[in-house]
Amino acid sequence: MQLLVASNNPKKLAELEKILGEAGINGVELLALGDVASYPEPIEDGRTFADNALIKARAGVAATGIATIADDSGLAVTELNGMPGVLSARWSGRHGDDAANNELLLAQxxxxxxxxxxxxxxxxxxxxxxxxxxxxxxxxxxxxxxxxPQGANGFGYDPLFMPAGQDHSAAEMEPAQKNAVSHRGRALAQLTEVIKGLAATQA
Structure with a gap:
C-alpha cells in the first residue's frame, strides 16, 4: 500500500516510518510530495488545525489518487484563547520569521x-x-x-516552550528526545490502526 505524506520534510516521513515500525505495521510505502507528480499547493485558509490538515490531505488524494496523510500544527497559548494557533507561522505578519514571531508573543x-x-x-x-x-x-x-528564549535546537516557538514535567525548553532537547514526546508523534500514533486496516485491505 502506498501512503502519501503531504510534505517535503524528510523528518515527517522518518517519524511516521518509525511509528509504523514500532506498531508492527508492514507493507506501507511512504511517499513524499517529491515522489509524485507536482500539483498546485492548496491554500491553507481553514480556521482550525483540522481544517488545514484536511485541506492538504484532500488535495493530495485529488491530485494523485493515493491515500494521503497531512498535518497542521502550532502553539496554543491559553491566555490568548488558543492563539497563535493556525496563525503560528505568521503571527508577526511574515510567514516563517521565527525571531519576529517569538518577540511579538513575548511582548504580548x-x-x-x-x-x-x-x-x-x-x-x-x-x-x-x-x-x-x-x-x-x-x-x-x-x-x-x-x-x-532558551536553547538553540528546534525551530519556531521551541525556545519559548517548557514542556510539562521538564526543566529545559523544547529547544534544549535532542531531536530524538523531542520526537519521542512531540505533539505530531502523539497524533500520528493514533492513526496506526487506521493505516493497519487500510494496508490489510490492499494486501
Missing part, C-alpha cells in the same frame, strides 16, 4: 503572571483515502511559556 505575554502562562503545542493529522474516508487525530504537548 509580558505582564502575564507565571501561573497563567500555560501553553501547548498542538498537531492535527488528517488521513484521507481515495474512496472518501476521512480520519482525524489530535496530539497535544502541554507546557508553559517562558519569559525569554
Amino acid at each position: 505575554m509580558h505582564d502575564v503572571p507565571d501561573e497563567r502562562r500555560a501553553a501547548a503545542f498542538v498537531s492535527v493529522c488528517a488521513l484521507v483515502t481515495p474512496d472518501g474516508e476521512e480520519h482525524i487525530a489530535e496530539g497535544r504537548w502541554p507546557g508553559t511559556l517562558l519569559r525569554a
